[in-house]
Amino acid sequence: MVNWPSTHRTMRLSLAARKSFGPAAGCSRPAVEPLPSIAGVQGMGLAADRSTPPPGAVRRASSLTSVPRSSLTAMTPSMARIADRDLVVEVQGFPLPPPFKVGGKQGNAVTRSTLNSIHRGWRIVAVAGQRVAAQDVCAALAAVQMCPRYTVTFRVGERDAADDEEDPEADLREAEEAERRRREMELRQLENDQAERARREAAEVALKMKEAEDARSKRKQVDEAERKRRLEELERAESLRREAEELERKRREAEEADRTRQEAAEAQRKAREAREAGAAEAERQRLEADRRLQAEAEAARIKLELEEMECRRREAQEAECLRREAEVAAEERERNRREAEEKEERRLEADEAERKRSEAEEIERQRRAAEEAERLRCEAAEETRRKRREAEEAQRQQMAGEEAAAEAEQRRREAEEAEERKRREAQKAERRREEAEEAEQKRQEAEEKRKKQAAEAERKQREATEAERKRREADEAERDRRKRDEEEAERRRMGELVGERRQAEKSLQQSTGLPPREQVKEPQKALMAALMSAKPKSQAPKKKGPCDKCDGPHHADDCPHFKKQRDKHKDAWDKKGKTGDAAADGVGNDVPHILRSAKVVRQPGDGSCLFHSLAYGLSLVGGKSADAERLRAEIADFIASHPEVEVADNPIKDWVLWDSGLDTASYACSMRAGSRWGGAVELAVCAKMRRVCVDVYEQGRGGFVRISSFRESSEASREAKAVNLLYGGRVHYDALQT
Incomplete structure (x- = not known):
């Protein structure tokens, strides 16, 4: 500073x-x-x-x-x-x-x-x-x-x-100039403040304009989204229509293809039967068992093709059994073939071992023969030398020469015998060779036979596979057809339900003034009011006193004193019959019925609060006791089995159609399964089924105000104690204990 x-x-x-x-x-x-x-x-x-x-x-x-x-x-x-x-x-x-x-x-x-x-x-x-x-x-x-x-x-x-x-004058001038400068700065500051306020006001105006513009843009976006949604709904409906047409076209094509496949299968079957008729007798005997299995499978297939559509499932099971039998037979043949091959391989191994043993013995015999020949040769050489020595000594020993000659003869005979043995052994070897060639030829024939059997088994397996494939295709086509039929039936049923619902809405609107459900903000409350609007049918009152003639406790028609009819004076009959049971108990008049003191018994909000409350109220009034699940099942069964029973002058099915758009069977099934909450229809059905009075209240000023009352026209239901429920809006019911 x-x-x-x-x-x-x-x-x-x-x-x-x-x-x-x-x-x-x-x-x-x-x-x-x-x-x-x-x-x-x-x-x-x-x-x-x-x-x-x-x-x-x-x-x-x-x-x-x-x-x-x-x-x-x-x-x-x-x-x-x-x-x-x-x-x-x-x-x-x-x-x-x-x-x-x-x-x-x-x-x-x-x-x-x-x-x-x-x-x-x-x-x-x-x-x-x-x-x-x-x-x-x-x-x-x-x-x-x-x-x-x-x-x-x-x-x-x-x-x-x-x-x-x-310089005093200069100081004075300086002070005046400073004062002027100060005032100019204050004025400038004031102008700046005013400019700042104007800028802020302009910013606020711009912000408001921007907010208004954003609101307009949001409104435009909402309108555009709504328009797009409607266009998407139209496009979705058009796509559904096109898909339905495409499905119908595919169904017709599938039926045409199925008919073509059946004709081709029939032609193949006839051609196969013609080829099988020209087969050789020996081949028929060898393949008798296979042909029998094939004939059974063919008969089963023909039977499957000739039977009606409603027997397809049974035929499929029989074909499956036949296929399993064929598979078992094929496995048995394959096992026999493998056993024959194993036996043949063991035999061949034994032959090979025998051949090798024979070859080894022959080699050993030849070796021994060679050794014997060498020995003989050596002996012959030795004998020659000996003979030479003997010849040299012949002169000396004549008797020794004779003995040598005899011995030579003996040696010759032994050599001849050895030669004969060799010839016989060669013949044996030749016979063995021929036997080995014959065994090899038999083995080749057996191998060719095995290959033919395997080829035949493979051909039959292919045929069985083809038959199975065709059966599966037929089953798949049948399933598709059934699915299409079910979808078509479902569409027809939904269309019929829509028509029935419109008719029921029209009937209910004419009889009770109840508009369609889409036009009602709180459907359950409107439904309770509609169920209340129809008056119960009055029964013929029991004749009782006092007597109009003598004031006795009996009826006037039963008067023992005055047998004639009483004169019908106008003054006596003006107000007769003006009051009734409905006015007596407060139902049907404009005066609301209010419970001043009642205890609210809370019920669990598990989707069955209405049935819990009804079960609790029934136990209080001394009716047939039941838990919530059993009471739900009883009401659902009553709705399913009595669709034409009238409640408030209209059948139950019309009330169900108005409330859910379903038929009574589907509605009762979903209600029994616990996937649907109870409402006014269930209250009216419970009152009719148990012959009790069911009063529904709402929380109001000074207590609980009755908004609806369900009761039968019988005298017992009129005199019975009411089952009181507290309606908490769209989602919950509690019990009231008075």
């Missing part, structure tokens, strides 16, 4: 003026905008008071800040010390107050100082290293005061010594 300098005529500027100082060079704090030049105002100081006095206030200078006129004519020693040269002094800024004040005519002379390094009378030529004019010194000092440290450059000369003389 900046204090104005203490002169004889010192002025203080307003806060708005002081906030307009400009930034100083080298200052790190936010710059202050420069003050506008004020003509005639001199001597702005550096320590401004926060509590600025009002414009025009003048403070008298003290003896420390005033400069005597005699001292301004000559330079002081301190001024002479810096005459005609610059002196730079570093000064602390924020948060300390300014250490000196400036003033004078030009506004750049020091008029008061608290530092020994700065003296009164010095002139400021630069602030923060920048040269400034005399009239801008105050603004520059105010700007750099926000910096923690800054420098001030001082200079003084002979020509500046008399600048501090007072």
Whole structure:
């Protein structure tokens, strides 16, 4: 903050003026905008008071800040010390107050100082290293005061010594100019306030216009959404119609395809029978069992095709049984085939082992024969050598020669026997080879037979698979047809129900004044009122006294004293029969019946609150007790089995159609299952079925106001104690105990 300098005529500027100082060079704090030049105002100081006095206030200078006129004519020693040269002094800024004040005519002379390094009378030529004019010194000092440290450059000369003389006229002009400036700023501030108020009012008007525009746009969006919804509903209805036509077309195509498949199957069956008739007798004997199974399956299939549509399920079961038997037979054949193959493989393995054993024995025999031949050869060689020796010795031993000849003969015979054995063994080997070839031929024949059997079994399996596929296709087509028939029947039934509902609504509207359910805001309440609007049929009253002739306790027709009819005077018969049972008990008149004191027995809100309340009320009046589930079932069964029974002069089925749009069977089924809440129809049926009076109340002023009463026309129901219920709106019933 900046204090104005203490002169004889010192002025203080307003806060708005002081906030307009400009930034100083080298200052790190936010710059202050420069003050506008004020003509005639001199001597702005550096320590401004926060509590600025009002414009025009003048403070008298003290003896420390005033400069005597005699001292301004000559330079002081301190001024002479810096005459005609610059002196730079570093000064602390924020948060300390300014250490000196400036003033004078030009506004750049020091008029008061608290530092020994700065003296009164010095002139400021630069602030923060920048040269400034005399009239801008105050603004520059105010700007750099926000910096923690800054420098001030001082200079003084002979020509500046008399600048501090007072000029009262100049001070007066400066005060007037300051006052004018203050008024201009106040006027400008007032204009700014008015402009701000106008701007706010314009903003509020614009906001309201925007809100109105948003509301219009939202309304347009809602209208557009409604239009789109209606278009979507129309498109959905059109798509449903197209889908129905497409389904009808597909159904006809499926029926045509089914008829074509049946004709093709019949042609294939006839062709297969013709091919089977020309088969060979041997093949028929071998395939007798398979042909019998096939004939049974064919007979079953023909039987399935010839029977009517209502027997399809039974035929499908029989075909399934036949298919399972065929599968069992096929599995049996496959098992037999596998056993034959395993036996054949074991036989072949045994033959192979026998052959290998025979080959090993033959090799061993040949080896032994070779060894025997080698032995014989060696023996022959040895015999030759021996014979040579014997021949050499023949001369010496003649008898030995004869013996050798006999022995040679014996050896020859043994060789012949060995040769004969070899021949026989070769014949045996040949026979074995022939047997092996014959066994191989038989094995190949058995393999070919097995392959034929497998191919035949595979062919039969394919035929059975094809028959199963056709059966499944027929079943699928039958299911589709049944589904289509059910859907068509459902559509017809729904159409019939819609027509019956409209007829019932028309009948109820004519008889009771009850409008259609879509036009009623609270259907259950309207239904109770409609069920109340029809008066119960009056029964012939029992003849009882007093007698009109003798005032006896008997009826006039049974009077023992006066046998003739009484004269019918007009005065005696004017008011006879004006009152009745309905007026006596308060039902049917305009006076509301109010229960002043009754206890509300809360019932669970599990979807059966009406039946809980009825069961509780029936237990109080001494009727046949039952829990809620049993009572729900009894009422549902009564509705299903008595659709033509009249309640309030209209059959139950009309009330059910008005309330739910369903027939009594479907309505009773859903009611018995617990998926539907009870309402006015159930109240009327319970009153008729149990022959009791059921009164329905609502919470009102001063107690519980009766809004509906259900009762039978019999005398017992009139005299019975009523079952009281409390209706809580659309969703809940509680019991009332009086």
